[in-house]
Amino acid sequence: MENNSNFIKTIIEQDLASGKHTEIITRFPPEPNGFLHIGHARAIVTDFELAKTFGGYTNLRFDDTNPVKEDDIYVQSMIEDIKWLGYEPKNIFFASDYFDEMYERAIILIKKGLAYVDHSTAEEMAKDRGNINTPGKPSKYRNRTVEENLELFHQMKEGKFKEGECVLRAKIDMASPNMNMRDPAIYRISFAEHHRTGKNWCIYPMYDYAHPLEDAIEGITHSLCSLEFEDHRPLYDWFIKETEMPNIPRQIEFGRLNIENTIMSKRFLRELVETNKVIGWDDPRMPTLSGLRRRGFTPEAVKNFILSTGLSKVNSTAGYDMVEAAVRDDLAEKAKRVMAVIDPLKVTITNYEEDKVELIEVDYLQGHPEMGTRKIPFSRHLYIEKDDFVVTKPNNKYKRLSVGDEVRLFHAYFIKANDVVFDKDGEVIEVLATYDVNTRSGSGFNERKPNGTIHFVEATTANKATFNFFGPMIEGDDDMDLLDRFNDDSWEVKKGYVEHALLTTQPLDKFQFMRNGYFCTDKESKDDDLIFNETVPLKSSYK
Numbered sequence: 126m127e128n129n130s131n132f133i134k135t136i137i138e139q140d141l142a143s144g145k146h147t148e149i150i151t152r153f154p155p156e157p158n159g160f161l162h163i164g165h166a167r168a169i170v171t172d173f174e175l176a177k178t179f180g181g182y183t184n185l186r187f188d189d190t191n192p193v194k195e196d197d198i199y200v201q202s203m204i205e206d207i208k209w210l211g212y213e214p215k216n217i218f219f220a221s222d223y224f225d226e227m228y229e230r231a232i233i234l235i236k237k238g239l240a241y242v243d244h245s246t247a248e249e250m251a252k253d254r255g256n257i258n259t260p261g262k263p264s265k266y267r268n269r270t271v272e273e274n275l276e277l278f279h280q281m282k283e284g285k286f287k288e289g290e291c292v293l294r295a296k297i298d299m300a301s302p303n304m305n306m307r308d309p310a311i312y313r314i315s316f317a318e319h320h321r322t323g324k325n326w327c328i329y330p331m332y333d334y335a336h337p338l339e340d341a342i343e344g345i346t347h348s349l350c351s352l353e354f355e356d357h358r359p360l361y362d363w364f365i366k367e368t369e370m371p372n373i374p375r376q377i378e379f380g381r382l383n384i385e386n387t388i389m390s391k392r393f394l395r396e397l398v399e400t401n402k403v404i405g406w407d408d409p410r411m412p413t414l415s416g417l418r419r420r421g422f423t424p425e426a427v428k429n430f431i432l433s434t435g436l437s438k439v440n441s442t443a444g445y446d447m448v449e450a451a452v453r454d455d456l457a458e459k460a461k462r463v464m465a466v467i468d469p470l471k472v473t474i475t476n477y478e479e480d481k482v483e484l485i486e487v488d489y490l491q492g493h494p495e496m497g498t499r500k501i502p503f504s505r506h507l508y509i510e511k512d513d514f515v516v517t518k519p520n521n522k523y524k525r526l527s528v529g530d531e532v533r534l535f536h537a538y539f540i541k542a543n544d545v546v547f548d549k550d551g552e553v554i555e556v557l558a559t560y561d562v563n564t565r566s567g568s569g570f571n572e573r574k575p576n577g578t579i580h581f582v583e584a585t586t587a588n589k590a591t592f593n594f595f596g597p598m599i600e601g602d603d604d605m606d607l608l609d610r611f612n613d614d615s616w617e618v619k620k621g622y623v624e625h626a627l628l629t630t631q632p633l634d635k636f637q638f639m640r641n642g643y644f645c646t647d648k649e650s651k652d653d654d655l656i657f658n659e660t661v662p663l664k665s666s667y668k
C-alpha cells in the first residue's frame with residue numbers, strides 16, 4: 126500500500142522493536158445496526174492494511190451489545206462489503222460470543238468492591254453525575270455491600286427487575302475531571318430479543334465495558350478507533366486492568382473522515398431508508414459501500430480515496446471532488462469505452478443502402494487488448510445526441526453537426542447534414558445526411574478535416590436504455606433538520622440507446638460512454654430493459 130506512513134505505523138514499529146509484541150493483531154468492530162459507509166472504509170483500510178504491513182491479521186468483530194437496533198441483515202451486508210473492499214478477516218467474531226465471560230468479569234469487579242447495582246433513575250444518575258465544573262454526587266446505592274451487589278446483579282440477570290429499574294455501575298471516581306470515569310454504567314436491562322442470543326440474556330454490557338474486554342479476549346494488540354473515543358481511553362485501560370484480563374491491548378485514536386455534503390451516520394441513513402426517501406441502503410446516492418458499489422465505484426477507487434486523505438490524529442473533511450477524482454482515475458483504465466446516445470435524434474444516411482448493416486470491429490479500450498473488441502454496426506439509420514446538432518452553425522467554435530457541415534462519427538464515417546425534418550411544433554425530429562464511403566475510420570483518409578467528432582448508435586440494433594443521474598443527496602445548512610436537507614431532485618432519469626454490444630451487459634459492468642461519463646450497469650437491469658447509473662461525469666462537476 127502506498128502512502129501508508131502514519132503515526133500508528135510508527136507506534137507499531139516501536140512495539141515490535143521493543144519486543145512488546147511479536148505479532149500484530151487488529152480488529153474492525155462495527156455495530157451491526159446499519160450498512161457500512163465510506164467513513165467506515167477509513168477504519169477498515171487502516172485496520173487491515175496496518176496488520177498486513179506487519180504480517181499480522183485482523184478480526185472482524187460485530188459489536189452486538191444492543192439488541193434493539195441490531196440485525197443479521199446488517200451482519201451479512203458488512204461481511205460482503207469488507208470482502209468487496211478486498212479484505213479477508215482472519216476470524217469473524219461477535220461480542221455476544223463473550224457474554225458469559227463478560228458477566229464473570231463483572232462479578233470480579235463486584236467482588237473487588239469496584240461495581241455496584243444502582244437503583245437510581247436515569248434522571249437522578251444524570252443529575253448526580255454533575256458536569257465538568259462540579260464534582261458529581263455519589264449515588265445513595267454506592268455503598269451497597271459486595272454480597273448485596275452480587276445478589277442484586279444475579280437478580281438482574283434472572284429478569285427480576287424491569288427495564289430501566291437498575292444498572293450495574295463501575296465504582297471509580299465521581300469527582301474525576303473525565304466524565305467517563307464518574308461511575309459509568311456497565312450493564313443495563315433489556316428484554317429485547319437479540320439477533321443471535323435470542324432471549325438468553327436480559328442484561329447487556331455497555332460499549333465502554335464490553336469493547337476493551339472483547340479486544341483483550343481476542344488478543345488484539347492495537348485497538349484502533351476514531352477520535353471520539355479518546356476520552357474513553359482511561360476507562361478502557363481501567364476495565365482491562367480491574368477485570369484482570371491477561372492480554373493488554375492498546376487503544377489508539379485517529380481522526381474521523383468526513384466528506385462535504387455527505388452525512389455518514391448509520392442512524393440518519395437508516396432514517397432515509399425507513400422513510401423511503403431512498404430506494405434502499407444500496408441506493409446509488411447513498412454514501413454506503415453498497416450504494417457506491419451500485420453506483421459503479423470500484424473497491425480500488427474507494428481505497429485510493431481513503432489513502433489520498435491520509436491518516437492523522439485530527440478529524441478531516443474531504444471535498445467530494447477528491448472522491449470523484451479517485452473513481453475517475455481508476456475507471457479510466459478499467460471501463461470499456463463505448464457509445465450511448467442519451468437524448469436521441471434520428472439521423473438518416475440517405476446515400477446508404479436500405480437494409481444493409483455493416484460491422485466495424487473496435488477495441489473496448491484502446492491500449493487494452495485484453496479487454497477484447499466488439500463490432501459496432503453502421504447503417505442508413507442512426508441516432509446522435511440532440512445536443513450535437515443545430516440547424517444553423519452558430520459560430521466557428523461550434524464543433525458539432527449543423528446543416529451544410531460535416532462531422533466524423535467515432536469509429537465510422539464522416540457524415541454531412543443536408544436537411545432536416547420538423548414536427549408540427551417546429552422541433553427537429555430527423556436529420557437527413559450523407560456519408561462519404563472513403564472516410565471510414567482506420568482508412569487513413571486525410572483530405573478534409575471534419576468539423577468535430579461526435580458519437581452515435583446504429584438505430585435498428587441499438588438497445589433501449591434508461592440512464593440514472595445523481596446529484597448531491599443532501600443540501601442546505603448544518604443547522605437544518607437532516608430529513609429536510611434531503612434533495613428530492615437528486616435522481617434524474619433519462620431515456621436513450623446504447624450500442625448493440627451492450628445487450629448482454631451484467632450488473633456492475635463499468636463503461637465510459639464516450640463524451641458522456643462513466644456509468645455502471647444497475648442490478649435491476651434486464652436484457653430488454655437496460656439500466657445504467659452515472660458513476661461520475663468525465664470532468665469535475667464541482668465548482
Ligand code: ATP
Nearest residue numbers: 154155156164165167168350351381382389390391
Ligand atoms: P455511525 O455513527 O455511522 O453508525 P459508528 O462509529 O457508530 O458510525 P461503528 O459501527 O461503531 O459505527 O463503527 C465501526 C468503526 O468504524 C469504529 O471504530 C468507528 O470509529 C469507525 N468509523 C465510523 N465512522 C467513521 C468515520 N467517518 N471515519 C473514521 N472511522 C469511522
Ligand code: MG
Nearest residue numbers: 155156188332
Ligand atoms: Mg459505534
Ligand code: MG
Nearest residue numbers: 156390391392
Ligand atoms: Mg453510530
